[in-house]
Amino acid sequence: MNSIFERKWDFIVVGAGNAALSAANAACDRGKHVLVLEAAPEGPYSGGNSRFVEVFRAAHNGEYGHGVKYTPEDYYYYMLKTNPDSDKELVRILVDRSIDMIKWLTRHNIKFVNESIIDKQYDPDMARSGFRILGGGTMLLHTLRKELTKGERGNRCRLLYNAEVIDIEIENREFKSVTVNFNGKHIKVYGDNLIIASGSFAANLDKLRQIMGDAVDVLKIRGSRYNKGIPLFVMLEKYDAMGYGDMHKFHSPAADARAPKFDAGIAMRPDVIPYGIVVNKKGLRFHDEAPGYWLTHYSKWGGWIIEQPGHIAFSIFDKKALGVFVPPYLPPVTASTLEDLATELTKYGLENPKQLIETIHTFNNACPRDKAHLPYDPSELDHISANTDPPKSNYARPISTPPFYAYPLSPSLTFVYYSLKIDKAARVVHKSGNPFVNVYATGETMFSNITPNSYVGGVGIAMGTTFGIIAAYEGGWP
Ligand SMILES: Cc1cc2nc3c(=O)[nH]c(=O)nc-3n(C[C@H](O)[C@H](O)[C@H](O)COP(=O)(O)OP(=O)(O)OC[C@H]3O[C@@H](n4cnc5c(N)ncnc54)[C@H](O)[C@@H]3O)c2cc1C
Structure with a gap:
């Protein structure tokens, strides 16, 4: 040596x-x-x-x-x-x-x-x-x-x-x-x-805290725990190297909230989001779940979740969505009724299960009834939309076919x-x-x-x- x-x-x-x-x-x-x-x-x-x-x-x-x-x-x-x-x-x-x-x-x-x-x-x-x-x-x-x-x-x-x-x-x-x-x-x-x-x-949690505050506590790092950026900051801070880009902008998909802190990778990413709804811990929707192709918005969900109370959210879907996305590593929370699903989600931080049920009913009523039977086609945007607040621009189908499923969500960070x-x-x-x-x-x-x-x-x-x-x-x- x-x-x-x-x-x-x-x-x-x-x-x-x-x-x-x-x-x-x-x-x-x-x-x-x-x-x-x-x-x-x-x-x-x-x-x-x-x-x-x-x-x-x-x-x-x-x-x-x-x-x-x-x-x-x-x-x-x-x-x-x-x-x-x-x-x-x-x-x-x-x-x-x-x-x-x-x-x-x-x-x-x-x-x-x-x-x-x-x-x-x-x-x-x-x-x-x-x-x-x-x-x-x-x-x-x-x-x-x-x-x-x-x-x-x-x-x-x-x-x-x-x-x-x-x-x-x-x-x-x-x-x-x-x-x-x-x-x-x-x-x-x-x-x-x-x-x-x-x-x-x-993986530099101290630097990230300066950028995104206490959201770091729930943040999942998609990659290596060793990437703390020590040589990068030595060059920037000790030797006045020039930086490029924006420290406050990050690539941040949603991750399963049960994922480990580091190495969340691809297997912890719930790609089902466009085929259901996403609510915050108050049980309220906060963003169009399918504004375009998944590729165009998957990396933004972490940022949208960071803006929610407690920086957590829940992706809710039903049996109709099975088979149109690659299932992540952990199985979803499952129940045969929406009420049971909402109760189960309180274990993961949902504060208002009654509001969740109300949100689902409001969303279901806004989905076009004559299209409710159409299967999802993930290769095309179907423009079947729910005119509610916030709207859902594609894949709007009522969440009505048991069993019902949910993934608890955290923000995650790629870079x-x-x-x-x-x-x-x-x-x-x-x-x-x-x-x-x-x-x-x-x-x-x-x-x-x-x-x-x-x-x-x-x-x-x-x-x-x-x-x-x-x-x-x-x-x-x-
Ligand atoms: C889930 C996921 C999937 C991806 N898929 C793709 C894809 O298909 N195609 C694509 O182009 N990009 C993809 N990316 C992005 C891609 O992973 C990265 O852009 C690329 O791998 C970065 O390579 P790198 O060698 O620069 O860094 P890394 O592969 O992260 O390597 C950094 C190395 O530096 C070491 N290190 C860190 N600090 C120190 C230190 N102080 N002293 C010594 N060693 C240190 C680390 O241990 C590590 O070995 C993906 C990213 C993720 C998280």
Whole structure:
């Protein structure tokens, strides 16, 4: 172990998610000596939010999409439409390098199943652009870790677990060393270049409390407990690095309130919301449950729930909704009458069960009677609406067919739309506008440069790999 801490590394990479492992492999490809420092212990919690991913986004000319093209211009147009405040130069790089990025991953033994998923509920753009990873995030990380130390590479490139970077030493915008908490010991490690790929700060509950107040107490973190953003805040607060984005804007779907505090992932997300109603703890509806396709509003429900008393809510539905959504990990609260369901929900914080029954009756009366028998079609917005307050724009059917179901809901957090500013060489930018000489950032540590307004499926890992490779080539490309 001493040899790890005594030598000077060509590259020190912080984190062991997709962005970090892409950068580390690219530097290793160059024959460099690379040290990857991972805060988590070896095992299921290593690898950050990348453990949950499924799909990369890339442009192609039909050779990968069963003949269906997704051109660089399609990709670029979609990015600017969804993220008008992005850094256009960086978006252009992401788009133009995208198919080379897929080829780079393929050379590193990542395998894809590139099926067109013609499913508007998900994302019509994704249907043409998604490169689905065979084996998902777990296989992606496993393969990139294996690649890093394969054969003679293992003599030059190392991954150290239980190694949390707690400080960075920089002089005149030039990186010198990091301080690592390695199994409780604070050790300095020296390097010529630093690549920060430690994710966002979605697990930093103190910072989140400053942003969203006591909602943090009920908030579920969808990803890793290790993403506290320590290197990000060292760069912002100690070295005056430039930030990009808005600290008060976050990607926040609803989660099952019974989910664990961290690692809520996808399996705790109740996708049934559009097919029922959502009430607060007073038993009152507070938002249109189906204003558009699920993809367009699923990430906003956490924010809407935060505005409710106690920051909790309940998704209520009946037998008719079964089979049109992927059931989350935990079974719903179930009862054969609405009264019993309301009583049961008091155990989860519902304060006014009588009001809930009244709300359901009011909603049921507002649903068009002649359409009540029509089944839900999740692939189309049906414009069958309930003219009540608030209205429900689609999928309005009475909640009248037992058994009756409910999910208690909490807000959850994927990430805050705020990160480090980088330049086109992936170097972190100082507030003066000049880049740090040899400090790079990739992945969620810089993601607001590309997606400051809204998350775009498949782009999270695409930017991590692309700018990870660029950082490892010190602004170049293999
Ligand atoms: C449920 C879910 C599903 C998703 N699905 C997709 C998808 O299909 N496609 C997509 O593009 N995006 C998806 N995303 C977003 C995607 O997960 C992220 O954008 C991407 O994985 C971020 O990768 P990263 O390497 O930057 O960060 P992470 O994968 O989070 O890795 C950060 C790493 O840094 C380590 N770390 C943190 N702090 C320190 C420190 N101080 N010292 C040392 N190590 C540290 C962590 O332990 C971790 O290993 C999803 C997110 C979630 C939560």
